[in-house]
Amino acid sequence: MKKTVLLSGMLLMGALSFAQQFQLISHDDSGVAIGHKLKEMPYQYVTINGQQYIDFGKTHQVISMENGLPAMPLYHTSVQLPAKGNTLLVVEYDAVTEIHNVDVAPSKGNLKRNIDPLSVAYTFGSAYQQNAFYPSNIASLNDPFVWRESRGQTITISPYQYNPVTKVLRVHENIRVRLVVQPDVAGINETKVSKIDAVLGSTQQHFFINTSSDVQKYTAIDEEGEMLIITDDALSSTILPLANWKNQKGIKTTVVSTSVAGTTDTQIKTYIQNFYASNPDLVYVLLVGDHEDVPSHTYGMSGDGEDLWSDSYYGQLAGGVNDFYPEAFVGRFSGSASQVKVMVDRTLEYEKNPAAGDWMEKAIGLGSGEGSGYGDDGEADWQHLRNIRTRLMSYGYTNVYEFYDGSRGDEDASGNPNSTIILPAVNEGVGLFNYTGHGAQNTCVTGNFTSTNINSATNNGKYPLVISVACNNGTFAGGTCISETWLRADNASTPAGAIAAAGSSILMAWAQPMQTQDEMAEIIAEAYPANKKTTIGGLFYNSQASMLEEYPSTDGKEVMQTWLLFGDPSTQFRNKQTMGITVTHVAQVAMATTSITVNCNVEGALIGISQDNVLIGRGYVSGGIAVITFPALASNLPLAVTATKQNYATYQGPVQVGNGPAGIEELSNSVTMYPNPAATTVSIVSNESMIESVELVTITGQVVGTFGATNGSVTLDLTTVAAGSYIARVTTSKGIAIKRLEVVK
Numbered sequence: 001m002k003k004t005v006l007l008s009g010m011l012l013m014g015a016l017s018f019a020q021q022f023q024l025i026s027h028d029d030s031g032v033a034i035g036h037k038l039k040e041m042p043y044q045y046v047t048i049n050g051q052q053y054i055d056f057g058k059t060h061q062v063i064s065m066e067n068g069l070p071a072m073p074l075y076h077t078s079v080q081l082p083a084k085g086n087t088l089l090v091v092e093y094d095a096v097t098e099i100h101n102v103d104v105a106p107s108k109g110n111l112k113r114n115i116d117p118l119s120v121a122y123t124f125g126s127a128y129q130q131n132a133f134y135p136s137n138i139a140s141l142n143d144p145f146v147w148r149e150s151r152g153q154t155i156t157i158s159p160y161q162y163n164p165v166t167k168v169l170r171v172h173e174n175i176r177v178r179l180v181v182q183p184d185v186a187g188i189n190e191t192k193v194s195k196i197d198a199v200l201g202s203t204q205q206h207f208f209i210n211t212s213s214d215v216q217k218y219t220a221i222d223e224e225g226e227m228l229i230i231t232d233d234a235l236s237s238t239i240l241p242l243a244n245w246k247n248q249k250g251i252k253t254t255v256v257s258t259s260v261a262g263t264t265d266t267q268i269k270t271y272i273q274n275f276y277a278s279n280p281d282l283v284y285v286l287l288v289g290d291h292e293d294v295p296s297h298t299y300g301m302s303g304d305g306e307d308l309w310s311d312s313y314y315g316q317l318a319g320g321v322n323d324f325y326p327e328a329f330v331g332r333f334s335g336s337a338s339q340v341k342v343m344v345d346r347t348l349e350y351e352k353n354p355a356a357g358d359w360m361e362k363a364i365g366l367g368s369g370e371g372s373g374y375g376d377d378g379e380a381d382w383q384h385l386r387n388i389r390t391r392l393m394s395y396g397y398t399n400v401y402e403f404y405d406g407s408r409g410d411e412d413a414s415g416n417p418n419s420t421i422i423l424p425a426v427n428e429g430v431g432l433f434n435y436t437g438h439g440a441q442n443t444c445v446t447g448n449f450t451s452t453n454i455n456s457a458t459n460n461g462k463y464p465l466v467i468s469v470a471c472n473n474g475t476f477a478g479g480t481c482i483s484e485t486w487l488r489a490d491n492a493s494t495p496a497g498a499i500a501a502a503g504s505s506i507l508m509a510w511a512q513p514m515q516t517q518d519e520m521a522e523i524i525a526e527a528y529p530a531n532k533k534t535t536i537g538g539l540f541y542n543s544q545a546s547m548l549e550e551y552p553s554t555d556g557k558e559v560m561q562t563w564l565l566f567g568d569p570s571t572q573f574r575n576k577q578t579m580g581i582t583v584t585h586v587a588q589v590a591m592a593t594t595s596i597t598v599n600c601n602v603e604g605a606l607i608g609i610s611q612d613n614v615l616i617g618r619g620y621v622s623g624g625i626a627v628i629t630f631p632a633l634a635s636n637l638p639l640a641v642t643a644t645k646q647n648y649a650t651y652q653g654p655v656q657v658g659n660g661p662a663g664i665e666e667l668s669n670s671v672t673m674y675p676n677p678a679a680t681t682v683s684i685v686s687n688e689s690m691i692e693s694v695e696l697v698t699i700t701g702q703v704v705g706t707f708g709a710t711n712g713s714v715t716l717d718l719t720t721v722a723a724g725s726y727i728a729r730v731t732t733s734k735g736i737a738i739k740r741l742e743v744v745k
Contacts (some may be wrong), residue, residue: 465539
């Protein structure tokens with residue numbers, strides 16, 4: 001049997017598919033043809049009032065969630081659209097199998113995580129009294145959306161239809177849909193251009209099943225974009241070391257205070273949109289300040305009477321009001337000046353000088369025993385986390401702790417977990433902490449793991465990325481949430497806690513965010529070679545886009561709106577032991593120099609060259625070298641060469657600018673500095689000239705101190721000098737000598 005149906009599509013409540021079940025048949029300027037092959041599974045059942053009903057939630061990844069209506073499997077894929085035009089669907093299928101005298105269980109609706117699905121009774125809505133098949137369409141279109149420079153649309157496929165009155169289940173085989181473009185009919189969210197974006201190129205190529213004929217293909221290494229930091233005025237100086245570091249490593253970073261960007265959500269959003277229009281490479285936004293200082297945006301009230309507080313709102317810079325795909329990845333440092341300093345220090349340590357060991361190859365999975373047949377993929381929380389554990393262990397993680405409610409076997413201890421076993425694992429060191437269960441503002445209910453426990457953590461130097469699928473773990477407006485506590489934690493006046501933490505500002509949906517955790521595990525494990533993401537923002541928001549594709553209805557959009565990321569979204573996530581890097585380059589250049597060749601043994605390493613904390617050039621290592629070009633220099637301040645790559649050590653080295661006095665190299669060789677490295681004092685002497693003074697300068701040109709000579713030599717007091725690399729400008733009777741000094745503590 002072959003049947004053709006013409007559908008004019010906008011919105012169907014539902015969710016997505018297993019990607020491998022879709023196949024691109026053809027695409028051209030007039031539209032896209034896609035095939036869907038159904039992968040049938042044995043039916044499983046649930047008993048309702050003593051009667052057996054098919055429970056698709058136990059066997060399928062995503063089911064419809066309209067309370068009281070049949071819970072039917074739904075599948076989705078997304079298509080890149082032309083910049084303009086309306087779309088229609090032409091639907092075909094080869095055959096229909098009808099199964100008679102069957103009962104299909106209804107959905108319990110889109111439950112929040114403060115409710116155990118098993119405690120909710122099944123109800124049979126009006127559809128169970130109607131002699132009609134549900135859903136009525138086997139395919140439909142969701143609203144088009146804009147994602148940076150791409151316009152896209154998600155297609156929903158429903159190969160199963162059920163008539164509750166006749167008790168007939170229809171199964172449609174080999175569905176084919178053709179999305180037809182109507183270029184002369186106005187469509188939703190039209191743009192000036194629709195193409196794969198230069199910043200998110202590999203992400204979008206992985207996301208869309210098609211690419212248009214004029215799309216440029218990009219390599220797997222995406223060009224990292226710019227960063228915009230919007231800070232409360234009182235925190236401007238506190239955040240500056242982080243901004244300086246980002247510029248040094250190769251991320252062009254701009255810091256703007258709220259006195260410039262605005263103090264309301266509308267003003268801040270307008271400022272970011274204008275900045276994005278002028279700086280289309282913008283990809284990271286960091287908000288610095290608590291809700292009272294840099295306000296979160298509210299979309300209004302949820303059905304449960306909560307404000308829909310959102311930071312992702314600031315990253316939605318294209319498309320209409322119902323388009324929630326982010327153009328920029330948004331994170332937040334929330335706290336006082338001393339608390340934000342902890343966050344800055346932690347981020348700098350994590351990226352520049354991570355603690356030794358294999359802690360970043362370990363993870364925690366903390367989960368409830370609830371949700372079987374209702375969670376994403378039909379999994380209970382603990383089953384979901386065990387599957388993530390399997391994925392991570394197969395990638396190379398050395399240990400993923402199993403802390404589950406109940407006694408689940410394998411590495412999960414009998415009974416329920418508690419903080420006396422969770423906190424020691426955190427203190428020993430893990431790189432990833434997934435929580436899936438019930439929650440409150442300051443509590444993970446499973447294990448009763450609270451903000452108080454986090455404040456007693458001693459995991460200095462070993463900071464996990466925390467992804468919390470729970471209610472209210474991100475409710476920070478009007479109080480302090482557990483996600484903020486993870487970022488504010490310190491021990492013995494040095495950072496502890498987490499490098500970043502994601503938590504919901506409201507009662508969280510049950511199944512949808514589980515897909516985000518699943519996708520993040522896949523990306524971390526490099527399941528998609530052409531879509532590798534290494535930053536925390538890239539991991540989180542790319543995974544959120546996957547969730548939104550699978551759950552394109554209001555429920556998925558609410559998760560995108562209200563799941564807040566506390567932390568710097570541009571931070572490069574670590575999931576392997578730190579490896580060494582070797583970098584060489586010239587030690588000195590003339591003022592007229594406009595390029596530097598950097599030799600590096602790590603392919604794909606990012607090389608940034610900065611001067612006085614201003615990024616002047618960047619590039620990636622290919623074939624062992626990177627040639628970095630930049631405008632002619634206007635200052636003789638030294639250049640800083642920085643090399644970074646995920647899971648590698650960071651290199652930073654100086655390049656002196658200007659010819660200097662004759663014989664500068666010979667002068668430097670005649671000057672002796674000892675000890676080097678030094679902790680408290682260092683002496684500088686010369687065997688050929690008298691030393692007059694020494695200026696100690698950071699590699700980015702900031703003067704730390706000037707020291708006068710006594711009897712032709714100098715002793716520097718380093719007790720107040722922070723650990724790091726410095727340049728000593730030694731003024732002698734014959735000229736200036738340059739020496740490199742390492743200060744250790």
